Amino acid sequence: MAATKIEYVMQLVQKQVSQNLLTVGTRVPSVRQYAQQLNCSVSTVVEAYARLVSLGVLESRIGAGYFVCRPSTASGLLAERGIEYSREVDPLWISRQSLDAPEEMLKPGCGWLPKEWMPEQAIRKALKAVAKSKSSLLLDYSIPHGHVDLRRYVARKREAYDVELNLNQILVSDSSTQSIDLIFRHLLKAEDTVIIDDPCYFNFRALIKAHGLNFIAVPFTKNGPDAALFKQALQYQPKLYLTNSGIHNPTGTALSMQTAYEIAKLAEKNGLYIIEDEIFTDFEYAPAPRYLTLLGLKQVIQIGSFTKTLSAAIRCGYIIAQEEMIDQLIDLNIATHFNSSHLNAEIIYQALMDSSYLRHIEWLKKQLHKSMIETVKKLAILNIHPVLLPKAGIFLWCRLPNQIDAIQLSQRCLAKGIILAPGNSFSQSENAGQFIRFNVAQCTDKKVFDVLTEVLEELKMRDAV
Amino acid sequence: MAATKIEYVMQLVQKQVSQNLLTVGTRVPSVRQYAQQLNCSVSTVVEAYARLVSLGVLESRIGAGYFVCRPSTASGLLAERGIEYSREVDPLWISRQSLDAPEEMLKPGCGWLPKEWMPEQAIRKALKAVAKSKSSLLLDYSIPHGHVDLRRYVARKREAYDVELNLNQILVSDSSTQSIDLIFRHLLKAEDTVIIDDPCYFNFRALIKAHGLNFIAVPFTKNGPDAALFKQALQYQPKLYLTNSGIHNPTGTALSMQTAYEIAKLAEKNGLYIIEDEIFTDFEYAPAPRYLTLLGLKQVIQIGSFTKTLSAAIRCGYIIAQEEMIDQLIDLNIATHFNSSHLNAEIIYQALMDSSYLRHIEWLKKQLHKSMIETVKKLAILNIHPVLLPKAGIFLWCRLPNQIDAIQLSQRCLAKGIILAPGNSFSQSENAGQFIRFNVAQCTDKKVFDVLTEVLEELKMRDAV
Numbered sequence: 001m002a003a004t005k006i007e008y009v010m011q012l013v014q015k016q017v018s019q020n021l022l023t024v025g026t027r028v029p030s031v032r033q034y035a036q037q038l039n040c041s042v043s044t045v046v047e048a049y050a051r052l053v054s055l056g057v058l059e060s061r062i063g064a065g066y067f068v069c070r071p072s073t074a075s076g077l078l079a080e081r082g083i084e085y086s087r088e089v090d091p092l093w094i095s096r097q098s099l100d101a102p103e104e105m106l107k108p109g110c111g112w113l114p115k116e117w118m119p120e121q122a123i124r125k126a127l128k129a130v131a132k133s134k135s136s137l138l139l140d141y142s143i144p145h146g147h148v149d150l151r152r153y154v155a156r157k158r159e160a161y162d163v164e165l166n167l168n169q170i171l172v173s174d175s176s177t178q179s180i181d182l183i184f185r186h187l188l189k190a191e192d193t194v195i196i197d198d199p200c201y202f203n204f205r206a207l208i209k210a211h212g213l214n215f216i217a218v219p220f221t222k223n224g225p226d227a228a229l230f231k232q233a234l235q236y237q238p239k240l241y242l243t244n245s246g247i248h249n250p251t252g253t254a255l256s257m258q259t260a261y262e263i264a265k266l267a268e269k270n271g272l273y274i275i276e277d278e279i280f281t282d283f284e285y286a287p288a289p290r291y292l293t294l295l296g297l298k299q300v301i302q303i304g305s306f307t308k309t310l311s312a313a314i315r316c317g318y319i320i321a322q323e324e325m326i327d328q329l330i331d332l333n334i335a336t337h338f339n340s341s342h343l344n345a346e347i348i349y350q351a352l353m354d355s356s357y358l359r360h361i362e363w364l365k366k367q368l369h370k371s372m373i374e375t376v377k378k379l380a381i382l383n384i385h386p387v388l389l390p391k392a393g394i395f396l397w398c399r400l401p402n403q404i405d406a407i408q409l410s411q412r413c414l415a416k417g418i419i420l421a422p423g424n425s426f427s428q429s430e431n432a433g434q435f436i437r438f439n440v441a442q443c444t445d446k447k448v449f450d451v452l453t454e455v456l457e458e459l460k461m462r463d464a465v
Numbered sequence: 466m467a468a469t470k471i472e473y474v475m476q477l478v479q480k481q482v483s484q485n486l487l488t489v490g491t492r493v494p495s496v497r498q499y500a501q502q503l504n505c506s507v508s509t510v511v512e513a514y515a516r517l518v519s520l521g522v523l524e525s526r527i528g529a530g531y532f533v534c535r536p537s538t539a540s541g542l543l544a545e546r547g548i549e550y551s552r553e554v555d556p557l558w559i560s561r562q563s564l565d566a567p568e569e570m571l572k573p574g575c576g577w578l579p580k581e582w583m584p585e586q587a588i589r590k591a592l593k594a595v596a597k598s599k600s601s602l603l604l605d606y607s608i609p610h611g612h613v614d615l616r617r618y619v620a621r622k623r624e625a626y627d628v629e630l631n632l633n634q635i636l637v638s639d640s641s642t643q644s645i646d647l648i649f650r651h652l653l654k655a656e657d658t659v660i661i662d663d664p665c666y667f668n669f670r671a672l673i674k675a676h677g678l679n680f681i682a683v684p685f686t687k688n689g690p691d692a693a694l695f696k697q698a699l700q701y702q703p704k705l706y707l708t709n710s711g712i713h714n715p716t717g718t719a720l721s722m723q724t725a726y727e728i729a730k731l732a733e734k735n736g737l738y739i740i741e742d743e744i745f746t747d748f749e750y751a752p753a754p755r756y757l758t759l760l761g762l763k764q765v766i767q768i769g770s771f772t773k774t775l776s777a778a779i780r781c782g783y784i785i786a787q788e789e790m791i792d793q794l795i796d797l798n799i800a801t802h803f804n805s806s807h808l809n810a811e812i813i814y815q816a817l818m819d820s821s822y823l824r825h826i827e828w829l830k831k832q833l834h835k836s837m838i839e840t841v842k843k844l845a846i847l848n849i850h851p852v853l854l855p856k857a858g859i860f861l862w863c864r865l866p867n868q869i870d871a872i873q874l875s876q877r878c879l880a881k882g883i884i885l886a887p888g889n890s891f892s893q894s895e896n897a898g899q900f901i902r903f904n905v906a907q908c909t910d911k912k913v914f915d916v917l918t919e920v921l922e923e924l925k926m927r928d929a930v
Contacts, residue, residue: 046820047820050820050823051818051820053823054618054817054818054822054823055617055618055621056621056622056624056625057621092796092799092800095799095803096609096795096796096799099606099607099608099609099799099804100608100609103601112606115600115601115604115605118600118604120600120603120604123603123604124596124597124603127592127593127595127596127603128592128593128596130592131589131592131593131596132589135580135583135585136568136580136778137778138585138588138589138592138776138778138779139580139583139585139588139776139777139778140580140777140778141564141577141777141778142564142778143564143565144561144564144565152520153519153520156520156521156522157521159521160521174639174780174802174806175802175803175804176803177799177800177801177802177803178801178802178803181801181802185675190655203799203800203803206796206799206800207800207801209800210650210797210800210801311603311604311808312604312605312606312804312807313601313602313603313604313605313606313607313806313807313808314603314806314808315639315804315805315806315809330561331557331561331671332675334557334560334561334564334642334668334671335557335642335668335671335672335674335675336642336643336646336672336675337639337640337642337643337646338560338640338641338642338643338668339564339640339777339780340780341639341778341779341780341806341809342777342778343776343778343779343809343812344780344806344808344809347808352519353516353519355511355512355515355516357519358515358518358519
């Protein structure tokens with residue numbers, strides 16, 4: 001029974017109802033009649049009618065057939081609206097634009113891979129396996145700590161940088177963002193101060209705003225945070241430092257061992273918590289230093305998810321922290337979420353265990369490397385240059401030509417179907433007005449550079465006038 | 466290739482590694498050798514080795530075979546711990562106990578249906594369909610408002626009580642709890658006052674605590690909240706009133722039209738927001754009055770999910786509010802969650818559209834009615850009586866025999882494998898020490914009543930001494 005056939009029959013009935021050709025209380029043709037009339041199978045009509053009953057368009061009266069049960073004047077209202085682009089550029093600008101964008105828009109500004117780069121077959125295979133798995137996985141709540149095997153996997157992965165965990169030190173959450181949100185709620189209150197990088201992932205800023213926190217943005221150098229300025233920031237008694245480990249967003253920087261050591265000592269001396277966001281860890285060729293290795297769980301909390309390498313549609317993340325803290329985070333998670341999605345955790349685990357996954361990651365890294373080199377070359381022609389060439393990952397943090405403002409560029413490109421990521425979205429001090437973050441995996445379409453060329457010309461012309 | 470065979474091979478290798486029969490750097494038998502040795506297929510060993518590579522137990526060196534890549538001393542630590550039952554009885558007691566409970570425990574205290582009562586086939590069918598759906602559903606982020614067809618379904622359902630919505634007035638979230646959490650964050654700040662019912666769903670209390678709010682608990686009568694006391698509560702300038710619509714948790718009460726009218730007038734006059742939690746709406750025979758019908762979206766926000774009738778493992782909820790509020794809630798959702806699970810929304814939608822779903826709901830209602838009658842009879846023998854006989858739903862709110870304390874009863878029953886829901890978990894004023902909430906769907910096992918009989922005898926004996 002083709003899904004499209006059922007939908008066709010549904011639309012036919014709905015159309016007649018909305019055009020008042022079938023009014024409330026009218027009996028619709030019997031299943032058999034209608035199947036004959038439309039030259040389709042009886043089961044197609046049965047299924048279409050059943051769905052129309054679920055949608056409240058028809059009702060079934062036993063022994064009498066199906067009847068139209070309500071006028072459909074609202075159906076016009078139930079259409080989707082267009083997207084408005086008037087919004088000010090704020091920390092959420094990029095997220096909202098990228099998430100709301102129609103599929104045909106190009107998104108060099110977004111933070112994820114194109115779906116053609118994701119391990120689609122492994123996900124489909126995982127879904128099929130899960131469809132046959134034991135019923136408790138499909139129907140029951142998860143235990144509070146979350147999926148056992150997935151926690152075991154997360155623990156094993158930490159052994160790569162000499163960290164041994166037990167399973168009660170891991171909580172399965174819904175996403176990295178939710179993980180940070182839970183930790184903030186647990187450790188901080190409004191008006192507390194945190195340290196972030198300048199620039200940093202824009203959503204960190206949105207989270208800080210949502211919690212009413214104060215913050216100090218410490219400049220991020222090509223080795224990590226500026227240790228001298230980090231030390232100065234400590235006089236404001238910050239409670240924690242939030243950063244990306246492995247590959248820094250937006251700059252693509254890998255933390256150097258010297259800087260990791262300096263920052264770790266400062267954090268230890270001042271009892272400062274560090275949240276390490278492992279979101280890009282799977283793209284690393286060799287692991288950069290981790291604060292967790294140096295400081296352990298007493299001061300470091302790690303978070304991560306599978307969004308970047310598996311699927312953004314299947315929300316699943318994790319938190320690594322001391323056992324007591326995990327226990328308290330669980331209480332908070334139940335109070336504010338009740339439970340994480342057990343099904344998502346199982347699908348993710350199945351996909352991770354698929355023999356194709358490791359091969360896929362290797363392929364991805366090669367693809368990213370190739371795209372990075374190509375994107376750097378194409379941008380150089382436009383006099384746009386990365387501040388540094390990242391060792392790995394998906395981002396290039398680039399300086400625009402003189403006199404070009406990133407927000408003006410982004411707004412003009414948006415009108416031509418290209419979503420960019422202007423620098424000041426990432427910079428709390430707003431001193432990145434001449435910077436843009438490019439996602440190299442989203443820069444493979446020639447149109448990106450054609451539009452950039454065109455808009456840069458326009459902006460230069462205007463200045464010349 | 467049986468999943469169990471692959472796991473068998475994996476365990477065999479892991480065991481040898483943990484017993485140091487295979488040490489770090491040792492080459493394991495080739496795939497072909499090992500398959501011959503174990504008398505299984507080559508593909509089974511290939512898959513097992515690949516998974517062990519994913520888990521970091523083995524590494525593959527091209528042309529040379531598979532090698533043990535790390536000692537497995539941590540594997541002991543990676544075992545699961547037992548559950549501790551020492552926790553104080555607080556608002557989260559029931560949740561933590563019920564979620565942590567091993568499968569063999571009986572849970573008349575929990576708030577969900579046994580998995581045998583859930584539409585397992587519809588979920589499996591939905592999963593299979595989703596495994597074949599278009600790739601953007603499996604891999605991409607959702608648009609910020611969430612799944613379009615699911616929002617359309619939610620809108621249609623509201624027509625049953627004369628509410629017309631457009632799709633921008635609906636946000637797909639991860640759960641009812643998360644929905645309330647988002648709304649609290651948007652509308653309230655710490656120290657603000659809210660009105661709740663006494664008794665009410667215990668997690669409302671946990672949420673209020675997590676937000677640092679003040680609250681007034683208004684006694685819930687058999688018609689709804691006590692209108693006179695509700696009016697008195699308004700002098701404390703509460704910002705909102707949080708309640709269950711349709712079927713009240715824990716009492717099973719349906720709001721009367723008179724009370725709905727009184728409360729609506731008070732809310733309107735005082736600009737009080739009402740959050741209506743629709744969680745049990747699908748169990749209703751005829752819809753009870755809704756504040757949304759009387760007051761509209763200017764003052765009422767509805768939330769709901771599909772946890773109770775479809776699956777608790779597939780987290781998916783929704784918020785219905787004014788368009789501007791939804792837009793602001795989306796910003797907050799992105800900042801604190803980034804996105805809801807698109808996959809979960811699609812699975813839920815597919816299951817709702819399955820022709821078996823409506824039949825299943827009808828079956829469920831009949832089953833619940835039957836179980837309710839039986840549970841009432843069995844409890845009556847123990848001199849435990851419901852305060853009222855609910856028209857529908859899963860809960861009975863019962864008074865215990867004189868001198869029996871609900872917490873003592875619950876703790877003793879817990880030791881005998883039965884999780885109960887003591888009244889004071891639901892009562893902010895803690896005047897429900899002699900009440901218990903029973904989930905009739907979880908009371909079909911004779912053991913529930915045997916243990917209750919036994920423990921009640923013990924408690925009476927002790928008092929007699």
